[in-house]
Amino acid sequence: MTFLDMLRNAATQNNSMLCVGLDPEPTRFPTGMRGDPHKIYDFCAAIVDSTADVACAFKPQIAYFAAHGAEDQLERLMQHMRCNAPQVPVILDAKRGDIGSTAEQYAKEAFERYGADAVTLSPFMGFDSIEPYLAYHGKGAFLLCRTSNPGGDDLQNQRLASIEGQPLLYEHVARLAQGPWNRNGQLGLVVGATYPQEIERVRSIAPTLPLLIPGVGAQGGDAVATVRAGRRTNGPIIVNSSRAILYASGGDDFAAAARHEALRTRAVLQAACG
Ligand SMILES: O=C(O)c1cc(=O)[nH]c(=O)n1[C@@H]1O[C@H](COP(=O)(O)O)[C@@H](O)[C@H]1O
Numbered sequence: 001m002t003f004l005d006m007l008r009n010a011a012t013q014n015n016s017m018l019c020v021g022l023d024p025e026p027t028r029f030p031t032g033m034r035g036d037p038h039k040i041y042d043f044c045a046a047i048v049d050s051t052a053d054v055a056c057a058f059k060p061q062i063a064y065f066a067a068h069g070a071e072d073q074l075e076r077l078m079q080h081m082r083c084n085a086p087q088v089p090v091i092l093d094a095k096r097g098d099i100g101s102t103a104e105q106y107a108k109e110a111f112e113r114y115g116a117d118a119v120t121l122s123p124f125m126g127f128d129s130i131e132p133y134l135a136y137h138g139k140g141a142f143l144l145c146r147t148s149n150p151g152g153d154d155l156q157n158q159r160l161a162s163i164e165g166q167p168l169l170y171e172h173v174a175r176l177a178q179g180p181w182n183r184n185g186q187l188g189l190v191v192g193a194t195y196p197q198e199i200e201r202v203r204s205i206a207p208t209l210p211l212l213i214p215g216v217g218a219q220g221g222d223a224v225a226t227v228r229a230g231r232r233t234n235g236p237i238i239v240n241s242s243r244a245i246l247y248a249s250g251g252d253d254f255a256a257a258a259r260h261e262a263l264r265t266r267a268v269l270q271a272a273c274g
Contacts, residue, residue: 003117003140003186006089007210007236011056013087017227018266020051020258021093021214021242022060022077026068028247030254037068043254044073045080047246050255052085054262057238059212061093078114089117091212091238095144097122103132111136118142120190120212123173127181134186140210141186143177145202146170148192148215170198171205178206188212191230193221193239199229210236216265217244223265227272241265 001009011017024040026033033039048058058081065074081090092114096106110119110133118140121130133141146156156170163172177187189206191199193215202211211230215221216239223239230237245265249257 002138003089004210006087006117007056007140007238010088011236014053014056015270016054016056016266017231017237017239017269018055018262019057019059019091019212019238019240020047020055020245020262021240022047022058023064023242023246025064028243028250030249030251032252037070038073040065040068040070041073041076041080044077045084046255047258048077048081048085050259051245051262052088054259054266055085055088057089057091057240058085059091059093059240059242061242075114078116082115089140090115091118091120091140091142092116093120095120095122097125097129099125100128100132103129107132107136111139118188120144123176127176130181130187134184137184137186139186140188142188142190142210142212143173145173145177145189146191146195146198148194148219148221152192152195171201174202174205174209178209182209190214192219193223193226194219196222196225196229199226203230203232203235206235207232208234210238212238212240214240214242217241223268224272227269231273239265239269 022044024044026035026037029043092110110116120142123143158169159166188210190212191202193213216223245258245261248261
């Protein structure tokens with residue numbers, strides 16, 4: 001099954017636009033696990049089990065594993081998600097971007113080593129840095145377009161005077177992803193919930209691409225404005241929240257609290273559709 005099929009099925013089955021982000025930070029783990037990087041798998045597996053029927057996707061952020069030399073725990077977590085939440089696609093948040101020969105290795109890492117269904121990529125180095133991921137037919141690739149952080153302005157809002165219509169850089173990325181770069185229909189875009197007006201602009205340029213939208217929860221993005229700006233009948237959105245769900249409680253009830261926060265966020269997103 002392709003990433004898009006999985007996404008559609010999970011969104012329907014779990015009635016959800018919510019992506020649960022897996023950004024495990026041991027210093028924020030509950031008391032019995034706190035500070036112990038060997039507990040990364042246990043912590044994340046408990047979150048997966050408590051939210052598998054609430055999420056339309058999971059998004060592990062690779063840096064939170066690699067920083068602790070915990071890639072083996074990420075491999076185990078990927079297998080755990082395959083077995084315990086097989087209906088929910090996994091977007092590996094790796095934000096890779098390198099020359100083609102190196103990108104081939106990164107693609108192999110994401111799709112063969114970890115078995116991810118989709119990956120996040122930086123488009124900064126151009127199409128040949130994206131192409132190796134598209135060789136994995138059916139897998140998804142989300143290009144950073146208008147990111148949620150304040151510094152996203154620095155480059156993404158620059159005007160490209162040499163291109164007809166003088167688009168902003170993020171608008172040009174959206175146009176490429178909706179058009180010539182999307183050879184096999186695998187591309188999506190990352191746009192931040194902290195900039196709903198830009199989500200709307202991206203949606204007008206890329207009406208059918210799936211949008212991965214982080215920034216609700218800990219970053220304070222407006223969930224309702226996000227849904228209204230981004231969701232279209234043939235243009236799905238995947239709204240990510242990580243810390244607000246993972247660390248909803250610092251106690252032994254962390255998994256139950258995460259579920260509660262995931263249910264609450266899912267409800268807010270659903271209500272915005274009305
Ligand atoms: O690609 C991403 O996922 C991403 C893009 C972006 O523009 N902003 C952004 O916050 N992210 C990621 O989304 C997650 C947001 O986490 P919270 O702010 O805790 O919900 C982190 O894993 C970020 O690395």
